[in-house]
Amino acid sequence: MKKIVVGITGASGAPYARTLLSFLADRQKTVGDIEVGVCYSQTAPEVWQLECGGDLREQITFPTWGMRDFKAPFASGSAGWHAMVIIPCSMGTCGRIAHGISDTLLTRAADVMIKEKRPLVLVPRETPLSVIHLENLTALARAGATIMPAMPSFYGKPQTIDDLLRSVCARVLDHLGVPQDISHKWGENKS
Ligand SMILES: Cc1cc2nc3c(=O)[nH]c(=O)nc-3n(C[C@H](O)[C@H](O)[C@H](O)COP(=O)(O)O)c2cc1C
Structure with a gap:
């Protein structure tokens, strides 16, 4: 049984989170x-409401923890959760994780993944990227996170x-180690 944490922030791109959660x-x-x-x-929740409509908390079918709920199992490395994705990931959250600011359950869970050397996939969304964003993303990549920007592919x-949403979520699932067949793979026949 693979245990996966999905974190959602206030960057644009809530539909990516909805698509990923629906596949999972x-x-x-x-x-x-x-x-x-x-x-x-x-x-x-504010960005979800704008981009997907409705209340994020009512639409998610998985156990969902609040921001300050450090009693969640994945707030500790000893619980052995296997991987985490933050989708979409705001620049604010990237900066906080890059600097070890574990002030919420989400940033704490990411900190745990880094310290335990388990897969942490970040799906940042911002444009253009400032030098501060780039340096934070570089620090995260150096710490072992996979930086997978919300950039759909068009070859399919x-x-x-x-x-488009599935083309990003497919790559995320590959990096979380969850088998998937939701998007065109390069080299695959397609009429
Ligand atoms: C509609 C909307 C879209 C936003 N899009 C982005 C975005 O694409 N990238 C980003 O870094 N911040 C974006 N923001 C700003 C973040 O929500 C804001 O910086 C927030 O403090 C991030 O906090 P969080 O990382 O705790 O979610 C957006 C805000 C709103 C309301």
Whole structure:
């Protein structure tokens, strides 16, 4: 059983989180080999409401912890959670994690992944990137995080926004070690 933490921040890109969670929910139902815990930042519900509509807390089917709930299992390395993704990841959250500021459950969980040397995938979204953003992202990459910007690919000839969302989520799942077949892979035949 692979235990995965999904963190959601207040960067634009809530639909990426919704797409990823929907895939993980399907996998849990059909294959049953993953456990998922969700945490989110203070701004995440506001951006979710704007971009996806509705209340993030009502739409997520996985156990979801509040910002200050340090009793969540993945707040400690000893609980053995395997991997974490922060999708989308704001520049504010990147900066806090890069500097070890574990002031919320989300930043604490990321800090735990780094110290335990477990996969931490960050899906930052901002443009343009300032030198401060770039230096924080570099520090995170040096600490072992995978920086996977929300950059859809076009070689699979996407037809819909869902196709674009899936092209990013597919790469995230690859790096979390969750088998997936939701997006075109390079070299795969497609009519
Ligand atoms: C609609 C909306 C879109 C935003 N988009 C981004 C973004 O793409 N990237 C980013 O770094 N911040 C973005 N922000 C700003 C962050 O929400 C803000 O810096 C917040 O303090 C981040 O806090 P958090 O990292 O705890 O979620 C956006 C805010 C709003 C309201």
